[in-house]
Amino acid sequence: MWFTIAVLGQWIFATYVILFYGKATAIGHSENWNKVLPHGYISGETIGNFVVGSHLLLAIIIIIGGPLQIISKVKEYAPNFHRWNGRIYIFSAFILSISGLYMVWVRGSIGGMIQHIGISINAILIMIAAGFTIKYAMDRKFKNHRIWAIRLFLVVNGVWFFRVGLYFWLFINQKPVGFDPKTFEGPFLYFLTFSQYIIPLSLLELYLISQKSSNKKLVLTTSTLLVIFTIIMTIGIFAASMGNWIPKMRE
Numbered sequence: 001m002w003f004t005i006a007v008l009g010q011w012i013f014a015t016y017v018i019l020f021y022g023k024a025t026a027i028g029h030s031e032n033w034n035k036v037l038p039h040g041y042i043s044g045e046t047i048g049n050f051v052v053g054s055h056l057l058l059a060i061i062i063i064i065g066g067p068l069q070i071i072s073k074v075k076e077y078a079p080n081f082h083r084w085n086g087r088i089y090i091f092s093a094f095i096l097s098i099s100g101l102y103m104v105w106v107r108g109s110i111g112g113m114i115q116h117i118g119i120s121i122n123a124i125l126i127m128i129a130a131g132f133t134i135k136y137a138m139d140r141k142f143k144n145h146r147i148w149a150i151r152l153f154l155v156v157n158g159v160w161f162f163r164v165g166l167y168f169w170l171f172i173n174q175k176p177v178g179f180d181p182k183t184f185e186g187p188f189l190y191f192l193t194f195s196q197y198i199i200p201l202s203l204l205e206l207y208l209i210s211q212k213s214s215n216k217k218l219v220l221t222t223s224t225l226l227v228i229f230t231i232i233m234t235i236g237i238f239a240a241s242m243g244n245w246i247p248k249m250r251e
């Protein structure tokens with residue numbers, strides 16, 4: 001249930017990136033990126049604009065390609081697709097992390113130092129998980145490969161969890177609470193920046209332990225936590241889609 005809802009939500013996000021940024025670029029109005037990104041398109045800054053553009057393009061590839069890598073049936077029926085999509089995924093993960101770090105530390109981004117450190121740790125985790133995923137595939141240690149691939153999938157989606165978490169928070173409070181919407185700083189956002197990968201990774205470890213455990217209490221606790229986070233995620237996807245992604249697709 002968690003996976004199906006997550007994939008649906010990620011593909012709505014990918015559709016938004018294609019229709020909003022893709023359309024702006026295709027019609028030659030890259031300056032429209034700046035309706036969302038404060039440091040998106042800067043006239044004359046060829047390298048910086050290229051980095052942002054490639055970040056957006058690879059974001060589409062990685063969000064669509066990720067779930068197809070995780071589904072076992074796809075791997076069974078189309079092993080060649082799995083290999084090629086996997087290579088593209090790992091390559092995209094590295095480039096997205098490096099371009100993201102460039103955008104945070106060189107080009108400048110919204111939020112403060114704590115958020116910049118938080119998302120930079122996310123970038124490092126993506127590169128570590130991508131490294132182990134490819135290493136275990138090459139060593140033909142497929143059990144480890146699968147676990148690291150799921151970890152990679154979760155950390156790559158950290159930025160998506162951030163958006164879903166933020167919109168869930170706005171939905172239940174009906175206004176910005178715990179942060180300043182003008183500076184995009186505040187305790188809630190500091191918490192969310194680190195939670196975007198710590199919570200999914202911790203839940204995965206708990207899930208992996210519970211899968212092997214005969215302790216009924218542990219299995220029940222893990223299932224309950226997963227159901228709670230799936231409900232939070234569903235509300236967040238709904239709020240982000242209605243409040244941001246779908247309206248932006250129409251612009």
Ligand code: HEM
Pocket residue numbers: 017036037038039040055056058059060062063093096097099100101103104108109110119120122123126155156157159
């Ligand atoms: C690997 C998965 C990632 C995906 C799929 C992704 C996707 C995106 C998308 C779609 C945007 C446009 C913003 C929007 O319309 O919501 C964006 C912007 C941005 N991303 Fe990423 N991103 C990823 C990783 C990262 C990482 C690891 C970093 C930092 C180290 C990063 C830093 C940024 C920055 C700084 C912006 C621009 C925000 C601004 O203008 O202030 N991204 N990303």
